Every structure is written in C-alpha cells, then in structure tokens.
Amino acid sequence: MFPERFSNLPAYAFPRLRALLDVHAPGGEVVHMTIGEPKHAFPDWIVDIIAENSNGFGQYPVNEGMPALLLATTDWVARRYGVTLDPGTRVMALNGTREGLYNAMMALCPEQKRGKRPVVLLPNPFYQVYMVAALSVGAEPVFLNATRATGYLPDFTALAPEVLERVTVAYLCSPSNPQGAVASRQYWADLIALAEKYDFRIFADECYSEIYRDVPPVGVLQVAHEMGADPERIVAFHSLSKRSNLPGLRSGFVVAGPESIAAMKQLRNYAGAPLPMPLQHAATRLWADEAHVVENRALYARKYARADEIMGNLPGYRSPEAGFFLWLPVPDGEAAALRLWQETGVRVLPGAYLGQEAGGVNPGHGYIRVAMVAPEDEMAQGLIRLRDCLYG
Missing domain, CATH: 3.40.640.10 (Type I PLP-dependent aspartate aminotransferase-like (Major domain))
Incomplete structure (x- = not known):
C-alpha cells in the first residue's frame, strides 16, 4: 500500500486520458496530439x-x-x-x-x-x-x-x-x-x-x-x-x-x-x-x-506559422512563445477532448489533468493541451479538425 501522504494522489494524466477516451471509438483517422514526444528525426x-x-x-x-x-x-x-x-x-x-x-x-x-x-x-x-x-x-x-x-x-x-x-x-x-x-x-x-x-x-x-x-x-x-x-x-x-x-x-x-x-x-x-x-x-x-538543433528549431518555426494560420482568428488563441504545445481555451477541457475524439479522431489532453485545485479552481479546467509533435501536414490536419469541431 502507498504511504498515507500518497493516499490522495490523483491518477497520472495519461492513464486518466485512456480511461476517458479508449472506451469510445474514434470519429476519424487518429491524430495523436497528447504527449510531448518529439517526432522529428534525430541525427543519424x-x-x-x-x-x-x-x-x-x-x-x-x-x-x-x-x-x-x-x-x-x-x-x-x-x-x-x-x-x-x-x-x-x-x-x-x-x-x-x-x-x-x-x-x-x-x-x-x-x-x-x-x-x-x-x-x-x-x-x-x-x-x-x-x-x-x-x-x-x-x-x-x-x-x-x-x-x-x-x-x-x-x-x-x-x-x-x-x-x-x-x-x-x-x-x-x-x-x-x-x-x-x-x-x-x-x-x-x-x-x-x-x-x-x-x-x-x-x-x-x-x-x-x-x-x-x-x-x-x-x-x-x-x-x-x-x-x-x-x-x-x-x-x-x-x-x-x-x-x-x-x-x-x-x-x-x-x-x-x-x-x-x-x-x-x-x-x-x-x-x-x-x-x-x-x-x-x-x-x-x-x-x-548545434547544427541539428538549428534544423529542428526551423521545423518547429514552420509549425508555429501553420498553427497561427489555422487557429489565429479564434477568440482566446495565444501563439506560444516557445516549446511545442498549444494551450487552447475551451468551456470544459475534458468534455472538449472527449467530443473531439468521438467526432474527429484527434486526441488531445484535458488541461485539468495537468493541474490541481488551488484557490477553489483548477486553472487547467477550461483548456486543452495540444502537442505539435506530429509531422507538419498531419499536425495541420489535426488542427483543422480541432478548429472545425470545437470552434466552428
């Protein structure tokens, strides 16, 4: 058994996500945009x-x-x-x-x-x-x-x-x-x-x-x-x-x-x-x-530009300064992630799974986290489906 100090530990984000989504069939070809696992090629x-x-x-x-x-x-x-x-x-x-x-x-x-x-x-x-x-x-x-x-x-x-x-x-x-x-x-x-x-x-x-x-x-x-x-x-x-x-x-x-x-x-x-x-x-x-790092950063710069082009006119959209996540406002992150999966096959992470209640609120509740790690065209298709489903 866990020590008492771990008794109220919340479920880790990704098992929690699987429990939310995997009991439902995806509504389209699956696009993974949950985990921050880079997909660009590493130096051969x-x-x-x-x-x-x-x-x-x-x-x-x-x-x-x-x-x-x-x-x-x-x-x-x-x-x-x-x-x-x-x-x-x-x-x-x-x-x-x-x-x-x-x-x-x-x-x-x-x-x-x-x-x-x-x-x-x-x-x-x-x-x-x-x-x-x-x-x-x-x-x-x-x-x-x-x-x-x-x-x-x-x-x-x-x-x-x-x-x-x-x-x-x-x-x-x-x-x-x-x-x-x-x-x-x-x-x-x-x-x-x-x-x-x-x-x-x-x-x-x-x-x-x-x-x-x-x-x-x-x-x-x-x-x-x-x-x-x-x-x-x-x-x-x-x-x-x-x-x-x-x-x-x-x-x-x-x-x-x-x-x-x-x-x-x-x-x-x-x-x-x-x-x-x-x-x-x-x-x-x-x-x-540093050469491979510069090349890698250029690939992400193209992704930033594609994301801004697809999502830039949406209310509340904020283009990230750095990193490879979009932090997108929605009424309810868990409901949005489930709807997106069931209707489009795009897989994202509810923001609340990354937060804790503090001051009476979980600051991640009204967000979804979207990882821009897939190949550029696949990422763009995922963002288009996401935009049309949740903001259309």
Missing part, C-alpha cells in the same frame, strides 16, 4: 556512435557522467548562457531530467525548516513529477496558479511571508509546459532575489529551452551569474529529449552549486540510474553539435 550519426562504443555495455557506467560528457555540457552552458562552470563540481549527468527533478528533491530538501514542515512551490498546471517529489520527502506542495492574468507563469511574489519562510524549493518550468510562456530576465531576477531573502532553492526545469521562435529564452544560470547570486540557490535541469528529438536516450544534466552537486552524487551512489556508457558517448557528441 548517433546510431554509429552508439555502435562504435557498444563494448561499453559490458561496463558499469560512470555514475556522475564520464569527464568528456561533463565537459561537453559545461561547454554548452558557456556557449548558450555565457557562464563558465567547473565540470568536476558543478554538473552531473542524468538519466533524463525526470530522474533529476525527482532525486534532487530527495537529496536537497530538509525534513524541516525553522522547525516546521517544509513547503515546495509548484506552478499550476505543472509537470506531475514535481508534486510527487514534494510528497515523497514529506513536504507540503503549494500550488501557484499560472493564468492569463499572471502571464501564464506563477506569481511567487504574491505569497505571504509566513509561507515563504517555510519554502525550501520552488519549481519553475521555462519555457513553460503547457502554456509555452518564457520567464523574462526580470522575472528570474525577482525569483532569485526572493530565494536569497527567504533561503530556498530554485529548481529550474529548462528542458524546452532550445525550442523557440526568434530569441533564445534567457536562462536562470545567466541571470544568477549576472546578479552574483549564491550558486547553491540554483538547480537547473537540461535535456536532449526535446533539443535533439531523443526522449528514448534518457539523457540530461543538472547544474547546481558544489554542495548541492555533492549531495546529489552521494544519493546517486545508492539510488541512481546512471546512463550506459555508449549513450554517454552519444550525449557527448550531441551537446557539442
């Missing part, structure tokens, strides 16, 4: 690198990442954000960012703060691993609604001091999932200043950072560096899943202060799942190469 040379290093499958992997991989990630951070890091003390390889987002909480969240139960701040809607990580360490998750009124990012500054004094970790995803909003330099600066004042860490989930329109999203590492903030305040996560279309490689990395990295490495010694060595070699090459 990756297969050769894995094959060339396949003898590494006969070795235990280097737990924290082999030196060449760690150097490749810190070199990338220097190119992308202008921040120089020591690869030996400031970075650790991850078996996908989900592992890191969860295990960082296990390693870094204290049992109490000022003699009270710790608080973990979460944007709402959110990636559900954040909430489960908080519950796993006995912390109290506090949900901050990210709505049109707040620019689709949580307003951390609106919290009362008595709550902020108990905060140990604040999660933030930028570019955000599901809304595609980007934290500005000032937004990051305000959050970092708040973390310094109230002594908590920022867990910055930046796995969508390389999918954007024109201007690269500012990152938490560069803002913290510019401010001269304590490196222990920032724990930043990056991934190859979206950047390089390799969700199955399960490769990412985390940057943090030396004390935080040491604590995460210590946990990894006992509970981690290090990346197999052939995949570490592949990841090393991927972080060093």
Whole structure:
C-alpha cells in the first residue's frame, strides 16, 4: 500500500486520458496530439556512435557522467548562457531530467525548516513529477496558479511571508509546459532575489529551452551569474529529449552549486540510474553539435506559422512563445477532448489533468493541451479538425 501522504494522489494524466477516451471509438483517422514526444528525426550519426562504443555495455557506467560528457555540457552552458562552470563540481549527468527533478528533491530538501514542515512551490498546471517529489520527502506542495492574468507563469511574489519562510524549493518550468510562456530576465531576477531573502532553492526545469521562435529564452544560470547570486540557490535541469528529438536516450544534466552537486552524487551512489556508457558517448557528441538543433528549431518555426494560420482568428488563441504545445481555451477541457475524439479522431489532453485545485479552481479546467509533435501536414490536419469541431 502507498504511504498515507500518497493516499490522495490523483491518477497520472495519461492513464486518466485512456480511461476517458479508449472506451469510445474514434470519429476519424487518429491524430495523436497528447504527449510531448518529439517526432522529428534525430541525427543519424548517433546510431554509429552508439555502435562504435557498444563494448561499453559490458561496463558499469560512470555514475556522475564520464569527464568528456561533463565537459561537453559545461561547454554548452558557456556557449548558450555565457557562464563558465567547473565540470568536476558543478554538473552531473542524468538519466533524463525526470530522474533529476525527482532525486534532487530527495537529496536537497530538509525534513524541516525553522522547525516546521517544509513547503515546495509548484506552478499550476505543472509537470506531475514535481508534486510527487514534494510528497515523497514529506513536504507540503503549494500550488501557484499560472493564468492569463499572471502571464501564464506563477506569481511567487504574491505569497505571504509566513509561507515563504517555510519554502525550501520552488519549481519553475521555462519555457513553460503547457502554456509555452518564457520567464523574462526580470522575472528570474525577482525569483532569485526572493530565494536569497527567504533561503530556498530554485529548481529550474529548462528542458524546452532550445525550442523557440526568434530569441533564445534567457536562462536562470545567466541571470544568477549576472546578479552574483549564491550558486547553491540554483538547480537547473537540461535535456536532449526535446533539443535533439531523443526522449528514448534518457539523457540530461543538472547544474547546481558544489554542495548541492555533492549531495546529489552521494544519493546517486545508492539510488541512481546512471546512463550506459555508449549513450554517454552519444550525449557527448550531441551537446557539442548545434547544427541539428538549428534544423529542428526551423521545423518547429514552420509549425508555429501553420498553427497561427489555422487557429489565429479564434477568440482566446495565444501563439506560444516557445516549446511545442498549444494551450487552447475551451468551456470544459475534458468534455472538449472527449467530443473531439468521438467526432474527429484527434486526441488531445484535458488541461485539468495537468493541474490541481488551488484557490477553489483548477486553472487547467477550461483548456486543452495540444502537442505539435506530429509531422507538419498531419499536425495541420489535426488542427483543422480541432478548429472545425470545437470552434466552428
């Protein structure tokens, strides 16, 4: 049986979606627009690198990442954000960012703060691993609604001091999932200043950072560096899943202060799942190469344009700043997803499945999330069917 703190845990979004839709026949040829699983081609040379290093499958992997991989990630951070890091003390390889987002909480969240139960701040809607990580360490998750009124990012500054004094970790995803909003330099600066004042860490989930329109999203590492903030305040996560279309490689990395990295490495010694060595070699090459990322971003730019062309005249439509999701307003997300499936065969995710009730509302209730990951023409056909069914 689950521990008591998990007793009210909601069903994960995708089993919940299957229970909603799969008892009904689709109303047309199926178009999958639910899960954020990239469908663009990954670099074909990756297969050769894995094959060339396949003898590494006969070795235990280097737990924290082999030196060449760690150097490749810190070199990338220097190119992308202008921040120089020591690869030996400031970075650790991850078996996908989900592992890191969860295990960082296990390693870094204290049992109490000022003699009270710790608080973990979460944007709402959110990636559900954040909430489960908080519950796993006995912390109290506090949900901050990210709505049109707040620019689709949580307003951390609106919290009362008595709550902020108990905060140990604040999660933030930028570019955000599901809304595609980007934290500005000032937004990051305000959050970092708040973390310094109230002594908590920022867990910055930046796995969508390389999918954007024109201007690269500012990152938490560069803002913290510019401010001269304590490196222990920032724990930043990056991934190859979206950047390089390799969700199955399960490769990412985390940057943090030396004390935080040491604590995460210590946990990894006992509970981690290090990346197999052939995949570490592949990841090393991927972080060093930008050409495939530029090509990938160009494909998404075409999808942004097609989505704007098809959906742009609809009331409430908002084109995302970055990422690959549309966050579309509807009267009831669950009813809209079911109708769309039964009448057209297009499969989308009710926004409420990504949120929790906070302040008497679930901010995802009146939305559906639409993943623009299918090939461009298939995506366009799905959006046309969606538009005509729900907004026609």
